[in-house]
Amino acid sequence: MRLAAIDIGSNAARLLINDITTYKDGSLDFTKVNLVRVPLRLGFDVFEMGLISDQKIQDILEMIRAFKHLMKVYKVEDYRACATSAMRDAGNSAFILERILAETGIRIEVISGSMEAQILYETHMAETLDTSNAYLYIDVGGGSTELTFTTNNKVVTRQSFNIGTIRILKDQVSEDNWDELKTFVKTQVRSALPIVAIGSGGNINKIFSLSKRKPGKPLSLESLKEYYKEMHPLSVAERMHRYGFREDRADVIVPALQVYISVMRWAGIQDVFVPQIGLADGIIRTMYQSRLKNSLMLR
Structure with missing residues (x-):
């Protein structure tokens, strides 16, 4: 089965195409066929x-037409398109989504922060990890941060916060926003088990790649602090030159580190798997x- 996902975030949009096959032992393999990333940067508007803005609307339309063409070329059987924080907050989002549907036939669903956190949890990241730990899923985007806390592979609590990298760059994150996040972590993320x-x-994917750690090996809180200390004084151009970042990564990576470090420190977490x-x-x-x-219900 070949499926596709369109994720329209505050910093970038992605088209992911996967083949899903069943191995002889009954397990599922999700194999990436293609991944296309477009730095729309809707959050800056x-x-x-x-x-x-009108220009960004045209960019979205051109991108969706291209994504539709790629899905046709790759013979995708079904797709789901979701938009997150920037589209949730945009005053003209309903108009844009209606226009996209009318001009391309692609229906985009604006999902809540809670739904975003739930979908991220459904990636089953913790399935192969040690059940003697509790886990805090941290997803930092351009417009929001989603936290999901689990023990024994069961969700204890989840919450979305309007703290994202572009909001931080635009000085749109207040002390009250930070206090809300801090209070949640300190009061809700608690367990007798060690928390990872x-x-x-x-x-965080880019930081993991920079670290050259092997898959399955965690990044330490101390290493994140070192990357923050190293990158924070640099200009965007200097980060691009030194690390080979694109501009749309070089400006947001430092505020992302700030969020990860803060959450881990408040929760007393020493390691993060990526x-x-x-x-x-x-x-x-x-x-x-x-x-x-x-399909089972129809049988």
Whole structure:
């Protein structure tokens, strides 16, 4: 089965195409066929003006047409398109979504922060990890941060916060926002078991790649602090030159580190695993489970 996910975030949009096959032992393999990332940067419009500009609307339309063409070329059987924080906050989002549907036939669903956290959890990142630990899923995006706390592979609590990298860059995160996040972590993220973090999002993925750690090995809180200390004084151009970052990564990676470090410090967490799985992966997995459930009901 070949499925696709479109994830329209505050910093970038992605099209992920996966093949889903069943191995001889009954396990499922989700194999990436293609991943396309477009730095739309909707948050720079929305978090400053409250709207998505006409130019950005044209960019979205061109991108969706391209994604539709790619899905046709790759013979995708089904897709789900989701938009997150920037589209949630945009005053003209309903108009934009209606126009996209009318001009391309692609229906985009604006999902809540809670739903975003739930879909991320559905990537089952912790399935292969030690059940003697509790886990805090941390996803830092351009517009929001999603936290999901689990023990024994069961969700204890989840919450979405309007603290994202672009909001921080635009000085749109208040002390009250930070206090809300801090209070949640200190009061809700508690366990008799040791707590380990699981990080998702493009910024933590990039830090993991820079670290050259082997897959399955965690990043320490101390290493994140060192990267922050190293990168924070540099200009965007200097980060681009020194690390080979694109501009749309060089400006947001430092505020992302700030969020990860703060959450881990408040929770007393020393390590974060980075499975390099994101919202698009979760969208495909939830789609597959939904299709499987519907097919069983029709039998």
